[in-house]
Amino acid sequence: MERNFTRRDFLSMAAAGAAVSLGGFGRAFAQSTQDKRVVVIGGGFAGAACAKYLRRADPAIQVTLIERQRNYVTCPSSNLVLIGQQPLSAITLGYDKLRLNHGVKVVYGNAVSIDPSGRKVALESGEALPYDRLVVAPGIDFKYAALEGYSEQAATVMPHAWKAGPQTELLRRQLEQMPNGGTVIITVPPAPFRCPPGPYERASLIAYYLKRNKPKSKVLILDANNGFAVQEGFMEAWQALYPGMIEWVPGSKGGRATKVDAKSLTVSTSAGQHRGNVVNVIPPQKAGDLADKAGLTDETGWCPVDAGSFESTRQKDIHVIGDSSIAGKLPKSAAAANAEAKVCAAAIASLLAGRTVGDPSFINACYALASPTYGLSVAGVYERTAGGIAPLPGAFGVSPLKESAKYRAKEAQDASGWYENIVADSFT
Amino acid sequence: MRPTTRFLLLCACIFTPQFIYSTAASAAPTAKMMANTCAMCHGTDGKAMGKMEELYGKPANKIADELFEFKQENKGRVMAPLMNAYTDEQIRMIAKYFESLPSKKR
Numbered sequence: 001m002e003r004n005f006t007r008r009d010f011l012s013m014a015a016a017g018a019a020v021s022l023g024g025f026g027r028a029f030a031q032s033t034q035d036k037r038v039v040v041i042g043g044g045f046a047g048a049a050c051a052k053y054l055r056r057a058d059p060a061i062q063v064t065l066i067e068r069q070r071n072y073v074t075c076p077s078s079n080l081v082l083i084g085q086q087p088l089s090a091i092t093l094g095y096d097k098l099r100l101n102h103g104v105k106v107v108y109g110n111a112v113s114i115d116p117s118g119r120k121v122a123l124e125s126g127e128a129l130p131y132d133r134l135v136v137a138p139g140i141d142f143k144y145a146a147l148e149g150y151s152e153q154a155a156t157v158m159p160h161a162w163k164a165g166p167q168t169e170l171l172r173r174q175l176e177q178m179p180n181g182g183t184v185i186i187t188v189p190p191a192p193f194r195c196p197p198g199p200y201e202r203a204s205l206i207a208y209y210l211k212r213n214k215p216k217s218k219v220l221i222l223d224a225n226n227g228f229a230v231q232e233g234f235m236e237a238w239q240a241l242y243p244g245m246i247e248w249v250p251g252s253k254g255g256r257a258t259k260v261d262a263k264s265l266t267v268s269t270s271a272g273q274h275r276g277n278v279v280n281v282i283p284p285q286k287a288g289d290l291a292d293k294a295g296l297t298d299e300t301g302w303c304p305v306d307a308g309s310f311e312s313t314r315q316k317d318i319h320v321i322g323d324s325s326i327a328g329k330l331p332k333s334a335a336a337a338n339a340e341a342k343v344c345a346a347a348i349a350s351l352l353a354g355r356t357v358g359d360p361s362f363i364n365a366c367y368a369l370a371s372p373t374y375g376l377s378v379a380g381v382y383e384r385t386a387g388g389i390a391p392l393p394g395a396f397g398v399s400p401l402k403e404s405a406k407y408r409a410k411e412a413q414d415a416s417g418w419y420e421n422i423v424a425d426s427f428t
Numbered sequence: 429m430r431p432t433t434r435f436l437l438l439c440a441c442i443f444t445p446q447f448i449y450s451t452a453a454s455a456a457p458t459a460k461m462m463a464n465t466c467a468m469c470h471g472t473d474g475k476a477m478g479k480m481e482e483l484y485g486k487p488a489n490k491i492a493d494e495l496f497e498f499k500q501e502n503k504g505r506v507m508a509p510l511m512n513a514y515t516d517e518q519i520r521m522i523a524k525y526f527e528s529l530p531s532k533k534r
Binding site for chain 2 (some may be wrong): 342343380395
């Protein structure tokens with residue numbers, strides 16, 4: 001951070017009576033951002049929004065986004081695809097608008113390694129992209145080894161559907177094909193994982209589908225944890241909408257999956273074995289593989305960062321945003337990713353120009369559906385604290401209990417408005 | 429430049445945040461930093477899609493009044509806890525920011 005010039009530095013200089021003319025002062029410390037290069041790896045909500053907001057912050061900065069795939073399927077709203085309420089195409093996006101509207105250069109390729117001292121990213125194609133600052137936003141990867149019996153191969157039988165796309169469609173087909181009276185098992189990994197309310201939204205929407213199409217069926221949630229996001233709100237909704245259909249087993253009562261078997265479609269826990277007709281294994285998670293390879297992760301498997309700039313505390317000139325980062329109390333959500341992206345973009349624009357990084361501000365606003373017309377929310381304004389990032393006192397809220405159907409419908413409508421806007425704000 | 433003049437200019441420099449915007453560490457987030465967080469639901473620059481409230485180019489008084497109402501009357505679903513985060517002054521800063529955005533291009 002030696003490029004930062006703080007007010008304290010300035011005051012001490014002034015106090016020391018440094019005899020600089022003001023013109024000279026300005027020239028000495030302001031840096032031109034002309035031809036400065038920022039490379040962003042990963043075109044999810046974090047990476048895409050960061051690329052866009054960097055260009056908005058300073059059009060002189062050249063921004064290159066590296067992304068493996070030409071199309072991105074959003075995890076938000078993918079549970080509606082799962083139950084046939086909308087097609088996969090409705091949640092599939094491209095990157096043309098980042099290029100056309102904001103001048104982001106998009107390179108489709110696989111970043112295989114990072115050279116922090118030479119400040120270069122190597123692509124699988126052999127190409128090397130130099131940078132002044134690098135943003136790493138690879139999302140999550142799965143710790144297959146942490147769950148016996150689970151693998152990429154096993155996921156073709158027991159889908160995770162925790163990265164949206166073909167996995168979402170596989171799980172949808174399985175739900176369509178299962179018999180009336182069958183059981184859908186959802187295993188939830190130890191926290192932290194992507195989208196804390198996600199598994200419970202999924203259980204809700206699957207119950208919604210089953211109630212209408214295979215009403216004798218059940219959903220069994222085997223949870224490694226003892227509580228979950230918006231728990232009271234979900235429980236109230238399950239009681240009202242799907243009485244007796246959803247069973248939740250917390251970790252303390254044997255909910256933690258220790259082994260899965262794709263042949264017999266069984267899940268083992270400390271309390272015994274469960275057989276499902278459909279088994280949705282949400283595996284234990286860690287930062288994207290590239291973050292590991294680049295030395296950005298700590299012993300938790302996630303990436304420690306500075307809360308004001310998202311610069312890695314492990315590698316200089318490299319910033320980590322989105323699900324891969326350790327962002328204090330901010331959850332691993334698309335909303336937090338979008339907020340982190342903007343804070344990171346503003347910080348990088350300041351750093352490249354030789355200015356001090358300003359104070360960050362974050363909003364996390366997440367919606368989950370208990371049914372297509374029953375929305376639940378969690379929202380807060382977060383700021384940098386001594387320990388990292390935390391919601392401001394009194395500025396954190398979850399959907400109230402005992403509300404009217406009209407209120408729930410409004411929150412479901414808010415959820416769809418949120419989706420439309422966060423997608424546009426991040427990708428167009 | 430005479431020493432006194434130089435001293436006065438230095439003072440002006442230190443005590444006028446706008447003048448040394450490029451080097452001063454602010455004690456609070458800027459209006460732009462806060463306003464950008466609204467974009468997640470209300471669109472980039474407050475140009476909202478669909479049924480979400482548009483903020484772009486709206487009179488600052490109108491935006492601020494609505495935001496105060498959420499805060500004071502605990503209304504607006506997620507807007508109530510969110511507005512609790514900001515001082516009245518910060519709410520006015522956010523409102524003025526959206527009013528001040530250039531109106532030419534959508």
